[in-house]
Amino acid sequence: xxxxFTHFYPYSIKLSSKGFDGLKEYVDKRCNFDEVYILLDENIxxxxxxxxxxxxxxxxxAKIIQISSGENxxxxxxxxxxxxxxxxxxxxxxxxxxxxxGGVICDLGGFAASTFKRGIDFINIPTTLLSMVxxxxxxxxxxxxxxxxxxxxxxxxxxxxxxxxxxxxxxxxTELLSGFAEVIKHALVADKAYWEAIESTSVAxxxxxxxxxxxIEIKSKIVHKDPGEKNERKKLNFGHTIGHALESYSLTINxxxxxxxxxxxxxxxxxxxxxxYKKTGLSHEELDKISSYIKSLFNLVVFPKKSFNNLxxxxxxxxxxxxxxxxxxxxxxIGKSKIGISCKKEEIKDAFEYYSNIVV
Amino acid sequence: xxxxFTHFYPYSIKLSSKGFDGLKEYVDKRCNFDEVYILLDENIxxxxxxxxxxxxxxxxxAKIIQISSGENxxxxxxxxxxxxxxxxxxxxxxxxxxxxxGGVICDLGGFAASTFKRGIDFINIPTTLLSMVxxxxxxxxxxxxxxxxxxxxxxxxxxxxxxxxxxxxxxxxTELLSGFAEVIKHALVADKAYWEAIESTSVAxxxxxxxxxxxIEIKSKIVHKDPGEKNERKKLNFGHTIGHALESYSLTINxxxxxxxxxxxxxxxxxxxxxxYKKTGLSHEELDKISSYIKSLFNLVVFPKKSFNNLxxxxxxxxxxxxxxxxxxxxxxIGKSKIGISCKKEEIKDAFEYYSNIVV
Numbered sequence: 001x002x003x004x005f006t007h008f009y010p011y012s013i014k015l016s017s018k019g020f021d022g023l024k025e026y027v028d029k030r031c032n033f034d035e036v037y038i039l040l041d042e043n044i045x046x047x048x049x050x051x052x053x054x055x056x057x058x059x060x061x062a063k064i065i066q067i068s069s070g071e072n073x074x075x076x077x078x079x080x081x082x083x084x085x086x087x088x089x090x091x092x093x094x095x096x097x098x099x100x101x102g103g104v105i106c107d108l109g110g111f112a113a114s115t116f117k118r119g120i121d122f123i124n125i126p127t128t129l130l131s132m133v134x135x136x137x138x139x140x141x142x143x144x145x146x147x148x149x150x151x152x153x154x155x156x157x158x159x160x161x162x163x164x165x166x167x168x169x170x171x172x173x174t175e176l177l178s179g180f181a182e183v184i185k186h187a188l189v190a191d192k193a194y195w196e197a198i199e200s201t202s203v204a205x206x207x208x209x210x211x212x213x214x215x216i217e218i219k220s221k222i223v224h225k226d227p228g229e230k231n232e233r234k235k236l237n238f239g240h241t242i243g244h245a246l247e248s249y250s251l252t253i254n255x256x257x258x259x260x261x262x263x264x265x266x267x268x269x270x271x272x273x274x275x276x277y278k279k280t281g282l283s284h285e286e287l288d289k290i291s292s293y294i295k296s297l298f299n300l301v302v303f304p305k306k307s308f309n310n311l312x313x314x315x316x317x318x319x320x321x322x323x324x325x326x327x328x329x330x331x332x333x334i335g336k337s338k339i340g341i342s343c344k345k346e347e348i349k350d351a352f353e354y355y356s357n358i359v360v
Numbered sequence: 361x362x363x364x365f366t367h368f369y370p371y372s373i374k375l376s377s378k379g380f381d382g383l384k385e386y387v388d389k390r391c392n393f394d395e396v397y398i399l400l401d402e403n404i405x406x407x408x409x410x411x412x413x414x415x416x417x418x419x420x421x422a423k424i425i426q427i428s429s430g431e432n433x434x435x436x437x438x439x440x441x442x443x444x445x446x447x448x449x450x451x452x453x454x455x456x457x458x459x460x461x462g463g464v465i466c467d468l469g470g471f472a473a474s475t476f477k478r479g480i481d482f483i484n485i486p487t488t489l490l491s492m493v494x495x496x497x498x499x500x501x502x503x504x505x506x507x508x509x510x511x512x513x514x515x516x517x518x519x520x521x522x523x524x525x526x527x528x529x530x531x532x533x534t535e536l537l538s539g540f541a542e543v544i545k546h547a548l549v550a551d552k553a554y555w556e557a558i559e560s561t562s563v564a565x566x567x568x569x570x571x572x573x574x575x576i577e578i579k580s581k582i583v584h585k586d587p588g589e590k591n592e593r594k595k596l597n598f599g600h601t602i603g604h605a606l607e608s609y610s611l612t613i614n615x616x617x618x619x620x621x622x623x624x625x626x627x628x629x630x631x632x633x634x635x636x637y638k639k640t641g642l643s644h645e646e647l648d649k650i651s652s653y654i655k656s657l658f659n660l661v662v663f664p665k666k667s668f669n670n671l672x673x674x675x676x677x678x679x680x681x682x683x684x685x686x687x688x689x690x691x692x693x694i695g696k697s698k699i700g701i702s703c704k705k706e707e708i709k710d711a712f713e714y715y716s717n718i719v720v
Binding site: 076080083084087090092093094114115116117118119140141142145146148150151152153154155229316317319320321322 | 436440443444447450452453454474475476477478479500501502505506508510511512513514515589676677679680681682
């Protein structure tokens with residue numbers, strides 16, 4: 001058994017800068033190493049896979065399944081590559097898939113494993129800040145479909161998660177910041193003291209291991225209360241109704257210039273903070289603080305006005321909606337959030353206007 | 361709440377020859393009728409859909425999603441048609457998919473619903489004997505992939521099942537018999553008295569409502585003990601290790617002449633009864649009884665000897681296996697079964713020989 005540092009998930013999360021204690025032991029109990037499959041992309045293969053093998057040589061016997069890196073490969077076609085490789089190797093239900101990578105690898109690999117022969121075990125080894133604090137835990141799996149984020153997916157848990165913050169050294173700064181957007185979100189929706197701590201520290205000074213631990217703690221408490229996202233868990237969608245629409249839209253217009261998930265969520269948090277100011281009592285002072293802080297960290301882009309109708313179409317497809325209205329999680333104040341707030345098209349348009357004005 | 365006639369499933373099964381009591385009430389509580397989707401194929405649309413609308417006129421407002429009939433359309437391509445239609449109509453998570461049809465519709469529709477936006481509700485209205493006694497209940501969902509039966513799938517339950525035996529009147533005799541193979545299986549693995557009752561009644565005299573009720577009772581008791589198919593539930597795979605291989609193989613050689621599921625399982629039960637005679641103590645007298653009874657009902661086909669190696673490859677891919685060996689559920693005697701019996705290639709070949717000899 002691994003050493004869990006949170007009791008709220010039904011599986012173990014091991015956070016250590018030293019290696020992957022317990023990973024080999026888990027696999028040894030479960031199956032032979034020729035029944036282990038490692039899912040990765042070309043970047044992970046170059047920068048992260050050698051570190052895993054160096055620390056656990058037995059895994060060099062595992063079969064590698066490689067897909068292309070990037071959000072636009074979080075697709076049914078990539079999923080078929082995984083199913084095909086497992087089928088070709090006659091993987092049995094005792095097989096284990098290790099997802100070594102960021103959010104795309106963890107989400108897609110988890111979905112492929114959960115649906116292969118009605119489900120084989122999978123283990124996440126997140127390599128990005130985003131996947132360490134968010135994507136690797138919580139059970140949300142899936143892929144993008146028809147340009148809609150996670151339109152196809154399911155809820156299922158990994159057998160275990162192994163987090164090694166040393167992987168963050170392999171990460172470009174934009175990717176690190178993309179994950180940091182989720183850290184900011186965790187603070188904003190649930191923990192004012194956490195917000196104050198991160199806001200008063202420069203990103204270069206942040207102790208990542210502590211931040212990862214704190215963010216996982218916040219998320220796991222919320223998910224524990226509502227794993228299937230009927231109520232409480234929707235809090236974690238702050239910034240994401242707008243963020244997912246921006247991300248999806250940016251993928252349709254130019255895949256090479258597409259926004260990273262966290263970049264889109266950062267913009268989404270500014271716009272949804274304005275909606276919070278209008279609808280749920282967030283003070284103008286706190287709105288300013290949030291906007292300034294995000295602006296100081298992220299390279300914010302402006303969307304042309306004429307794109308609003310397209311963006312609104314994406315919002316109508318958001319999974320949290322009832323038919324025909326767009327639902328938001330908004331803030332009452334920093335550290336306190338409220339779910340299920342329906343906003344009108346005009347109100348959302350005004351909030352985009354606010355964002356455009358502070359960015360230019 | 362519907363009136364369940366079994367307490368072993370976590371959802372309601374309503375069996376009635378009078379209509380679909382409770383179906384409209386369920387939907388009314390859940391969503392508007394424009395959020396109801398009915399999945400069917402061209403045959404169901406002609407023969408069964410009018411009966412549903414006649415008995416519940418409100419459902420004429422529901423949107424129809426039509427796929428092509430037949431096992432070779434239990435595919436990822438058909439699944440994409442369902443996802444596409446739900447996406448096009450901006451179906452929300454409050455939407456409900458009604459699977460009106462046989463095993464393909466119930467299995468595939470359940471999978472598509474369970475993975476659309478990480479899961480919307482679905483209701484099964486089985487129209488064939490096979491789906492009434494087997495496919496609509498128990499939570500096994502999926503599709504065929506790379507010519508392998510249910511290679512992609514998951515476990516999830518419908519919200520409710522409505523069974524109306526009157527639909528059986530629309531069924532060709534071959535389809536009725538295909539479902540009857542599962543009835544025979546239920547008797548063989550778990551209930552000697554049930555076996556004696558069906559064996560002594562001509563098919564034309566069978567009271568279908570009673571048979572459906574009894575078969576669901578046997579299956580639900582087994583599934584209740586082991587929903588994820590780790591142990592006890594494997595009993596229900598009697599006849600299926602061979603049966604699935606035959607069915608998959610027949611789909612690859614000639615889709616128009618492909619064996620129906622129950623036809624393949626009927627042959628599988630003869631062959632696996634012979635293995636039971638050799639391996640788990642089934643008496644020769646009971647082996648004869650089983651073989652003669654199945655032979656008297658089904659139009660049995662012979663596979664050329666040279667096809668055995670291909671069939672064996674399919675068996676190696678069976679989901680119950682550990683890597684590299686083929687596992688069976690076999691009979692100790694009629695009404696008593698044992699799981700996890702590994703058989704060698706030569707033993708399986710001998711059992712095929714036995715089958716070929718009694719058929720010609």
